[in-house]
Amino acid sequence: MDMKIVETNMESERQRIILELELLNIEKQLAILKSLQRRCKDKKERAARKRRLAPPKPPRKKKIEKIRKRLRRWSMNPERLARPGEGEYCFVSKALTDKDNEKLFEYFHMTADTFLDLVGRIHPFIRHQSTHIMPIDIRQRLAITLRILATGGMQKSVAEAYKLGPSTVHCIVAEVCKALWTALQPDFLPCPSAEIWKVIQSDFWQQWSFPNCVGSLDGKLVNVKTPKRGQFKNKLPPPLALVATCDAKYRFTMVNVETFQPENDGDIFMSSTLGSQLLDGKLDLPPPVSLSENEAPTPSVFVADASFPLHNNCMRPIQGINLSMEKQAYNFQHSRVMRVMENTFGILVARWRVLSRLEYGPDKCISILKTAIVLHNFLACTDDSNPPGLKYIPADFADTSDALGSIQPGQWRTIVAGDTTNIFDPLGPQRLPRTPSRWDGASVRNRLMKFFHSFNEDFSL
Incomplete structure (x- = not known):
């Protein structure tokens, strides 16, 4: 009888000890949680204080998608490579060299000396770096512009005759017209x-x-x-x-x-x-x-x-x-x-x-x-x-x-x-x-x- 009582007391004591240990673990866990919460709160306060003191950031720019440039198939269109020998300017150049005034007058309503005088007048207003493999000199630019002005031909047809691209002729005409007005207006x-x-x-x-x-x-x-x-x-x-x-x-x-x-x-x-x-x-x-x-x-x-x-x-x-x-x-x-x-x-x-x-x-x-x-x-x-x-x-x-x-x-x-x-x-x-x-x-x-x-x-x- 006494042994049973003793065993019962021992069992209850063991349960009490286990319960105390469990309670102790819960308190420690609560303490750890409170410590973590306190640290998070302090961190948020420091971040908020830092944002208040820091200068305002500029608004974010939208991302601009980069447009990939299409790679050129060649540095120069093969059809344009025949320009020095087959383009219309080679005949104009020959007429200038031979002083063929009749042909030049039919082309541009002016003689060779007058054409060269115009070249000298607009030369200060047209400057290009000779980095292209086949640069277009100032005489050819003037010949293209005068040809369009004198005949009224379409820029596309003149571009084909001179073995050039239509966009190139478009830019040449605009550039030379501006240079002609700037060079001639003060005198004439x-x-x-x-x-x-x-x-x-x-x-x-x-x-x-x-x-x-x-x-x-x-x-x-x-x-x-x-x-x-x-x-x-x-x-x-x-x-x-x-x-x-x-x-x-x-x-x-x-x-x-x-x-x-x-x-x-x-x-x-x-x-x-x-x-x-x-x-x-x-x-x-x-x-x-x-x-x-x-x-x-x-x-x-x-x-x-x-x-x-x-x-x-x-x-x-x-x-x-x-x-x-x-x-x-x-x-x-x-x-x-x-x-x-x-x-x-x-x-x-x-x-x-x-x-x-x-x-x-x-x-x-x-x-x-x-x-x-x-x-x-x-x-x-x-x-x-x-x-x-x-x-x-x-x-x-x-x-x-x-x-x-x-x-x-x-x-x-x-x-x-x-x-x-x-x-x-x-x-x-x-x-x-x-x-x-x-x-x-x-x-x-x-x-x-x-x-x-x-x-x-x-x-x-």
Whole structure:
């Protein structure tokens, strides 16, 4: 009996000891957990404190996927390797070497010396490193550009003839046109000074019997046929307007080419640089001169068509029917001077056939048009040194008139007769404010009208 009690006591003591050991392990585990929680809390607090004190990080940029560049199959297209021996430039180069002026004039409307003069003028503005295995020299670049301007050929067809890529020819034309304008404009299309205006005024009096005339003025809308691709695929490009003056020798004296909004077509002249300078009296024109004794001084004038406003420096024809003899005499002399500008535009389009079909973006159209104009002036100014068969403007190329006033059409009309569209359209009527009194040119036109009437009477006697 006592043994059983003793065994029972021992069993209960063992259970008690095991229970105490288990309780002890739980307390240790709880202590360890509390220690870990405390450490985590301290770590979070330190991280938060560090973030508060640290400067803000820039926003993360989105990952840009790298576009793998397609490896070229060859360094140069094998079809282009035949360029030195089979390309069209080898024939041009031979003509330059042999001084074959007839062939070069047929190609570019200029002689070999004139071509080389152009090369020297644009050389400072075209520089390329000769790292390509077959570099395109400056003569070839100029030949490609002049070929496109003179013939109006497509860039793709000219590229095939010269054994070049179309994109290469596109870049060459844009580069050379910019260089030609930069090199030639200061010498052959500067803003005329008072001395130059006096020379022009003298030429108009000697050749066209119009006193105090410093130029023929006209404006044109430029018809641009933009290719239906790129940014103008689904919309029309902005229209272009050209406002220009010329001298008595069919050379441009002032040119303004820019885009405009169709709803503002009546303000093209007034908003252009040329028009604003003319209306504000900032062209440094010669001082007024009396046409006859006991007459008020007559200012220098530009002769324009009926779409331009009547201004003391801008004459327009007298409109109406059953006009008096004085008015008819004035209109006759007025139309003779306006024909000078008509012939100037006609010669420009006849010589530079690219203007018969402008199929480029507006910026490139402006560049090509300005380049053609400055080349026109350059060749017209250097025409005196050319033989009769190689003149840029031969004697019968522009319209001529006899003593009775009958007109003989010039050769340029035959060249442009086959054009399907006209590159130039006339401007609409131009608006003009009526506030300043100097903008009333009726009195100036009346003095000119009386002068022509008396001049014709003296001539008939």
